[in-house]
Amino acid sequence: MIALRGGYVYLKPMLDKDEYKPSIVVEESFYKADSLRKSCQSFFACMNPSLVVSDLALDYPVISQDSSILLSEITVTGKKGRIFRDKMMGRLDSLAQMEVGGAWVCNCQKNTPHLNDYEPGFTHHPVGSPNSSYSGKRMKPQKGVKYxxxxYEPKGRNGSWIVTKIKYHTWQGYDYTEEELLRMNNLWRVKGYYGTREFYQPDELDMQSPLPDARNVLLWKPDIITDEKGEAEVEFFCSDINTSFMGVIEGTDGLGNLGTSQCEFRVLKP
Structure with a gap:
């Protein structure tokens, strides 16, 4: 189970007889929690007003009172690429791209070859046209090649076929979704086991260090178990940030019922 942390378990029904087409129903136990979390407000620790930097033109780096280096604003840009897939889904995608059929290329033109049957209505050999018969080799499109x-449509004089639209496409393969790949291979998947992560908590020796403690998240503990009265106690050390903190408590019982509550406390210098 440890080897499956953060990944998926793939399930495939296997039967000898072809007349049976079994399917697997997977019930996700946390879909309700995930749907509610999308509408929940996110809370962040408030910064000490004395640490706020004004909009003056400063020479960086600027070091605040807690020895943190303040960086200038940056803008992150990116370019959309093909969706990242895990090892299993990447293999299924590669197999799907190798499937025989679908889009094909004819050898009627050398400079910019024709891509046929990729989009409905776009083909160099439409059925019913004088050019419908094709005896040449049907080649597979190659990635990165422009086609x-x-x-053609029968709109010309006396019903002759004429070109009504031309466009170009650089082949990158079929863009299958993960749901389509699973359905094509009669597969289902569930999330693998994931144990609780350990959040850093300083001990008494760490608290004696002269270095400033700039933690703005004091505690994150996802594996708290309450007693028969629904009560539990947690202990944690505060940081050197003297401000108000927000506590958010979320939980569930064995029946899937959800609960949440909030609290607020202030850290002051001794």
């Missing part, structure tokens, strides 16, 4: 998509 021409052409559409």
């Amino acid at each position: 021409e998509l052409i559409r």
Whole structure:
């Protein structure tokens, strides 16, 4: 189970007889909690007003009272790429790209080859046209190659077929979703086991260090078990940030019922 942490368990029904088409129903136990968390407000520790930097033009780096280095604002940009898949889904995607059928390329044109049957209506050999018969080799499209998509329609004089639209497409393969890949391979998956993460908590020796403690999250403990009265106690050390902190408590019982509460406390210098 440890090897499956953070990943998925894939399930495939296996039967000898082809007439049976079994399916697996997977009940996710945390879907309700996930849906509610999307609408919950996020809380962050308030900073000491004395540490707020004004909008003056400063020479960086600037070091605050707690020895933290304040960096200038940055803008993060990115470029959309193909979706990242785990090892199993990547293999399924590769197999799907190798499937025979679907889009194909004819050898009628050398410079910019025609891509056929990729989009409905776009083909160099439409059924019923004078150019419908094709005896050449049907080649598979290659990634990174630019192809021409052409559409013919019988709109010319005396019902002759004419070109009504031409566009171009650089082939990157079919963009299957993970749900489509699972359905194509008769697979189901569930999230693997994930044990509780250990959040850093300083001990008494750490608290004696002269270095400033700038933690703005004092405690995160996801594995608290209450007693028969529904009560539990936790202990933690505060940091050197003297301000108000917000506590958010969330829990569930054995029946899937959810509960949440909030509290507030202030840390003052001794």
